[in-house]
Amino acid sequence: MDSTSTYDDSVSAHDDPVHLGDGAAWRSGARRALATEAVHAGRDDLARQGLHAPPIDLSTTYPSYDSRAEAARIDAFATDGADPAGPPVYGRLGNPTVARFETALARLEGTESAVAFASGMAALSAVLLARTAAGLRHVVAVRPLYGCSDHLLTAGLLGTEVTWTDPAGITDALRPDTGLVLVESPANPTLAELDLRAVAHACGTVPLLADNTFATPVLQRPAEHGARLVLHSATKYLGGHGDVLAGVVACDEEFAGQLRKIRFATGGVLHPLAGYLLLRGLSTLPVRVRAASATAAELARRLAADPRVSRVRYPRLGGAMIAFEVLGDPHEVVSRVGLVTPAVSLGSVDTLIQHPASISHRIVDADDRRGAGVSDRLLRLSVGLEDVEDLWSDLDRALGQGR
């Protein structure tokens, strides 16, 4: 067994012990605990409007009889990408329902702003386009990354050039035209963990993008460790129910302005209904992540003690993902699950299992994939909210005779 650590319950939504002050402190925006922000951020104006659930604004366009004001707002947006003041203009510039989700996610990640996209890959593409547009086309990245992120960089689909390195090699890999350093921790699919603070230090003035999809802001807030950009495939834990495809970048307002301009010009916007579902998902994020993490920690312990399993990776940080290698045929294990769903993706209320070498990381060259620790025997389990004993009996049956 490689590294299995006990889930540390102190690393949870309760790790931010700030107490709410009086009503004045509330209204002045005093920092609230993560569990509170999850339920209230992006919704602070609702009660005074006589609303409880946030409205879903499906408008693609917004009427205005004052075209001079429209011109001024579009000019302002073109300058710095700031959200246009006053009523919305057009759905590709911004949407009030999506903005609620962006506000809430920024609060949870502890950043000034957040910009939502149609998918995690659309979000990463916008970041890469923002850097290449600034003449900085070189990217330094640490494997493993999510398979399609690896592919986007390796294939140079957006005109970037990538240098793959390990964390110790980041500083040496930087060039004058390096626009971005890209890491995941815990990484998809091996759950390898990085010291984000050390990585951020190694980047110097080059922006560090940390993909925080696996940890979520409940377990880790990379901006606190020096990452300038925090990316999520919101399709996973933020949505949390397997029914919305989305991406988001949490960052400072200056970078957010660049991302909004890219989003406006390239069109990878998030649908307002998806924005609504994500805001709803955030409200239960701390509870879901804590509950699924406790179950995952127990399953990781049992897998680590099982003779049919050769290796288990469970992050020191905790979380609801487990990576493990079986002595038998991993395809057979996938074919035998019953309660667990054999499917790619992760972060849903139900438990999913997949074989990364066949699906999520299939698009990565086999040698690169294996070099990054993604062995052909590796299985990736995304633990949901089912009862731990029911999950274990399903896994136990799926592991079969162990060969």
Ligand SMILES: *Cc1c(COP(=O)(O)O)cnc(C)c1O
């Ligand atoms: C799924 C995933 C992505 C891509 O997100 P999509 O929403 O599928 O486009 C990026 N990073 C990680 C770590 C992922 O798991």
